[in-house]
Amino acid sequence: xxxxxxxxxxxxxxxxxxxxxxxxxxxxxxxxxILGGLLSTxxxxxxxxFLEKAKDIGNRLMPAFKTPSKIPYSDVNIxxxxxxxPRWTSDSTVAEVTSIQLEFRELSRLTxxxxxxVGENQSM
Numbered sequence: 001x002x003x004x005x006x007x008x009x010x011x012x013x014x015x016x017x018x019x020x021x022x023x024x025x026x027x028x029x030x031x032x033x034i035l036g037g038l039l040s041t042x043x044x045x046x047x048x049x050f051l052e053k054a055k056d057i058g059n060r061l062m063p064a065f066k067t068p069s070k071i072p073y074s075d076v077n078i079x080x081x082x083x084x085x086p087r088w089t090s091d092s093t094v095a096e097v098t099s100i101q102l103e104f105r106e107l108s109r110l111t112x113x114x115x116x117x118v119g120e121n122q123s124m
Contacts, residue, residue, distance in 0.1 A: 010049065
């Protein structure tokens with residue numbers, strides 16, 4: 001039963017999980033839920049599909065780190081590659097930006113690409 005459910009979910013991820021959308025997402029929420037979920041599934045399954053999807057969303061979240069202060073913006077448009085602070089204040093929440101380090105460091109470790117760990121934004 002579990003294997004069949006996993007295969008169904010894997011097929012959905014392979015066929016339907018596309019991040020090239022003109023939509024703003026919250027950096028923190030997307031990191032802990034999407035990136036973290038994909039990395040966890042990769043570790044549990046060893047299936048490179050999940051690592052590739054994690055790398056895709058990780059790259060799309062990187063514009064948040066291109067700030068004068070080096071404190072990432074809270075919102076990222078994952079299709080356009082733009083980012084901005086929250087609409088209700090000029091700064092991002094410290095608790096949010098400090099708690100996303102685990103996922104980005106792990107993405108760097110798995111891909112061998114240091115930019116995720118150091119927060120360097122490179123073109124998508």
